[in-house]
Amino acid sequence: xxxxxxxxxxxxxxxxxxxxxxxxxxxxxxxxxxxxxxxxxxxxxxxxxxxxxxxxxxxxxxxxxxxxxxxxxxxxxxxxxxxxxxxxxxxxxxxxxxxxxxxxxxxxxxxxxxxxxxxxxxxxxxxxxxxxxxxxxxxxxxxxxxxxxxxxxxxxxxxxxxxxxxxxxxxxxxxxxxxxxxxxxxxxxxxxxxxxxxxxxxxxxxxxxxxxxxxxxxxxxxxxxxxxxxxxxxxxxxxxxxxxxxxxxxxxxxxxxxxxxxxxxxxxxxxxxxxxxxxxxxxxxxxxxxxxxxxxxxxxxxxxxxxxxxxxxxxxxxxxxxxxxxxxxxxxxxxxxxxxxxxxxxxxxxxxxxxxxxxxxxxxxxxxxxxxxxxxxxxxxxxxxxxxxxxxxxxxxxxxxxxxxxxxxxxxxxxxxxxxxxxxx
Numbered sequence: 001x002x003x004x005x006x007x008x009x010x011x012x013x014x015x016x017x018x019x020x021x022x023x024x025x026x027x028x029x030x031x032x033x034x035x036x037x038x039x040x041x042x043x044x045x046x047x048x049x050x051x052x053x054x055x056x057x058x059x060x061x062x063x064x065x066x067x068x069x070x071x072x073x074x075x076x077x078x079x080x081x082x083x084x085x086x087x088x089x090x091x092x093x094x095x096x097x098x099x100x101x102x103x104x105x106x107x108x109x110x111x112x113x114x115x116x117x118x119x120x121x122x123x124x125x126x127x128x129x130x131x132x133x134x135x136x137x138x139x140x141x142x143x144x145x146x147x148x149x150x151x152x153x154x155x156x157x158x159x160x161x162x163x164x165x166x167x168x169x170x171x172x173x174x175x176x177x178x179x180x181x182x183x184x185x186x187x188x189x190x191x192x193x194x195x196x197x198x199x200x201x202x203x204x205x206x207x208x209x210x211x212x213x214x215x216x217x218x219x220x221x222x223x224x225x226x227x228x229x230x231x232x233x234x235x236x237x238x239x240x241x242x243x244x245x246x247x248x249x250x251x252x253x254x255x256x257x258x259x260x261x262x263x264x265x266x267x268x269x270x271x272x273x274x275x276x277x278x279x280x281x282x283x284x285x286x287x288x289x290x291x292x293x294x295x296x297x298x299x300x301x302x303x304x305x306x307x308x309x310x311x312x313x314x315x316x317x318x319x320x321x322x323x324x325x326x327x328x329x330x331x332x333x334x335x336x337x338x339x340x341x342x343x344x345x346x347x348x349x350x351x352x353x354x355x356x357x358x359x360x361x362x363x364x365x366x367x368x369x370x371x372x373x374x375x376x377x378x379x380x381x382x383x384x385x386x387x388x389x390x391x392x393x394x395x396x397x398x399x400x401x402x403x404x405x406x407x408x409x410x411x412x413x414x415x416x417x418x419x420x421x422x423x424x425x
Contacts, residue, residue, distance in 0.1 A: 076113040080106060080122055097140075097147045100133045143419075145205040154416035157194060157202065161412065164192050165202050176349040177377055179203065179210065184378040187401065193408030224256060224300065224334040229391050230286060232256035233299045233323070234339035235279065237270065237306055240347065242356045250346075250366065251275055253282045254339050256300075259379060260387035261342065261370050262286055266363045272309030279315060279323065287322050299325045302336050346373065 064070050107119050107130060114122075120130060140147045146156055157165075168174060168191060174182045183199040186192040203210060226232045235253045242248060251265040251274055262282035267274050279299070287297065299316065301307035308327070316323045328336040350369040356362045375388045382390050389395070 073113055076110045080110055080114070080119065097136075101137055104130065104133050104137055145202065150416040150419035154413045156416065157198065158412050158415040159419065160415065161192060161194065162202060162206070165194075165199065166206060166208070168192065169203065169208050176353040178349070178380070180380045181377045184384050185376070187404070188378070188396075190404060193405050223337060224332070226255075226257040229255050229257045229260075230297050232338075233262070233282070233297050234336055234342075235275065235299060235301045235307065236336060236339040236343060237275070237304065238343040238347070240351060240356075240362065242358050242362055244358050246359055248359055248362055249274075250343075251278045251306075252339055252342055252346075253278050254342055255286075255387075255391065256338055258387045258390035259338075259342070259382065260374055260391045264366065264370055266359070266366060268359065270306050272306050272311040275306045275309075276311040276315045279312070283321060283323065288320075296322050296324045299323045300328050300332070300334070300336050300338075301325060303327050303330065346370075 064074075103123060103125065107116075107123065107125070111119050120127060136147060136149075141149045143159060144150060144153075144156065145162060146153070148156060150156070150158070168182055168186055169179075174185070177185075179199055180196050183192075183194065183196045187194070224232055233253060233255060235251070238250050238252070240248050240250060246268070249267050249270050251267070253262045253264070254260060255262055262285065263278050265274050265278045301312075306312075307325075312325065315321060316325045326332050328334060346366075346369060350373070351362075351365070354361075354365055356365060373387070375386055378384045378386060384396060385394075
């Protein structure tokens with residue numbers, strides 16, 4: 001019994017020395033339980049193989065707890081790791097001014113504990129990049145939106161180009177246009193040579209208002225697409241109220257392949273006769289006088305009374321008219337969404353941005369809007385071309401566009417290298 005008691009006290013003393021459990025807790029364990037713990041074979045339990053080196057790990061943990069310098073280094077490592085998690089640092093090529101400030105602060109704080117080179121390696125930052133950021137934070141440029149000196153970083157847009165983005169964004173000429181169309185048209189006309197991504201970047205920095213991003217839904221299938229002009233036509237009617245509370249009906253006929261608005265009408269009534277005259281105008285302009293023979297054009301409409309009426313049916317059934325009417329969702333599985341998208345564009349990009357006092361003002365402005373839509377504004381869906389260019393088979397001169405971009409770059413470099421913000425002068 002004496003030997004057993006001595007062994008029990010020895011175990012308690014060893015456990016206290018290893019800081020496994022406090023002595024008070026060990027003394028609460030019954031001696032019978034301690035004896036069972038010692039003489040029971042736990043090797044058949046799953047996971048006990050990891051307990052082989054437990055004693056060495058406990059000894060290492062005890063030494064670590066009593067080593068103040070080791071704890072200080074480990075605490076610094078955890079703080080650096082916390083910075084990495086917050087900033088989501090992977091490849092630090094393009095980071096914001098605020099992220100640079102936090103990274104430089106973290107490096108300066110922990111370099112004396114972990115070591116300068118080790119901190120840089122953990123953050124994937126080179127010594128040159130660190131000193132570059134350090135100078136940017138120490139001497140921030142007062143005029144650059146990127147907080148970068150124009151002389152040191154001449155590749156950025158110059159002050160005049162940034163101001164030109166603001167002017168073009170608010171220009172009445174581009175009122176209602178999407179950013180993509182403004183950027184491409186400005187590039188084609190030589191007003192400003194900058195990519196669409198650069199436009200979005202500086203619009204965000206300038207805090208200019210943009211349209212709210214809509215939720216993108218997964219597209220189940222590709223809609224009706226023609227392989228050339230005058231394969232599919234779409235016709236529809238949309239409604240708009242003027243400021244004097246008059247309801248106007250706008251008739252559109254458009255080509256599927258080029259998105260070109262072939263003809264339009266504005267009326268105070270919903271009538272199949274007006275739709276017939278609209279189709280007649282489009283047919284005479286693009287089919288009847290065409291030198292090359294064209295097969296029957298499939299005219300896609302919905303089942304509205306202005307489309308499914310005697311006037312339209314009698315006109316499309318004439319032998320000299322190369323139109324074959326089909327009802328969307330009935331004769332074909334596809335919808336008439338192509339022309340409905342045009343209705344939306346004309347309203348939200350053009351008509352809703354104007355104070356149309358009456359029916360006459362609507363009719364007058366719609367002529368300008370359709371001409372702008374067809375011939376001036378580049379379309380993203382057409383890869384930067386206008387509907388008129390696609391309809392005529394014309395393509396952008398990419399060699400000329402590349403030369404204009406190279407020339408604009410040289411001018412930008414020269415202007416930035418001669419700029420002065422007061423800090424670097």
